[in-house]
Amino acid sequence: MAAMTASTSDVQLDSLPYYDNDLDAYPQLRAVLNSQIAIELRNLLPKTPSQAPTNLSHLPPPRPLPSAESDPLLAAELARLEGKRPLRAGEKGLDTTRYAMPFPAEEDLDSVEAWERAYQSSLAQLEHQRLRTMNGTVLQQLGANKWRVENFAVENAIKRVENEATEVKDVVEDVNRRRKADQEKAGETLARLERRWQELVSGNMQLEIGCFALEEELAVLQARQREIQQRLQAAQ
Template identity: 35%
Template structure:
């Protein structure tokens, strides 16, 4: 006895053209397929794809999560706050305020020097780093395009194979249908001949009885 694992459920769209013209037949076929699927084991293909890494990436950083929430609400990005680098003029006789102002000036100067060094490095190396990044992205894009082309070619090959197999199956079904029709016709002819023979035998039996009666 065949089990669910012995065959793969598939339609014959390349052969069953009558389904496109007969709505009742198409609905009946759809009901049969639905009943078959209801009795078959279903597979959740989405569970085989693994976890969505984008969700974990977006929630891995509090700052990134806050920025995503801000962008989702349509709020503008806060402008750069330069007030912490401003040097307030201290009181003339307040030594503590002068020391604080001096320390702030040193910090601002170090920041400007570091910023200037970073800009110099960006000017010297940024173009090459940008080109290298673009080259890597181009290589990734070409690789994805090749994979997409390979998958599309496989899809085309599968559809061609399905069409070829379904055409052969359709021809076989057509041959079997004609053979079945011939057998039904032969059976009807045989049944008619049998009935005619039975009638003839009944007539002969009746004729025999009449002859026997006339001889007595």
């Protein structure tokens, strides 16, 4: 449809959706429009469920998700969880020894390697606790304020977007109101001109019919005149 402006005097309107009632006046058009929409949808939608829509061909293919068929470890773990069976000895699972403070076994009390492993584990635990304490301190000092600032920024952004959306909706409604008013005005003008055209065409047809009738009557009178002249000449 041609773009609508404040003044439609220099705009060629080829559609008046706020005024036209072609679908009501010509119900057969609805079937034609539905067939055109169906053809367009067939061009956009995939031929089979496994194919991607043609309008999404520019996007990268989706990443494959792990499945029990392709990953035997995942299949075994899913089966164990479904059966609610705990891990058996020797099965691979979450290694929790790194989070404990192991003590050498009684038979390894005299083993330097056992004490070395215990010492390394204790160092790891101490470092882990130090990091947790440091993170807790930083979180206590900055975490709450940081979240407040972020929440304040997010709330302001939400309010700004909502205000912009309201302004855009108002502009759209104003444009639609003006378009409706312009189209109704143009439709009334077109309807008035169409009625005037029909009246002129009807008048021209009546005038033409009257002219034909007068021509026939004139031809009859001329023939009558010739007949009378011939009679007069014969009488003289």
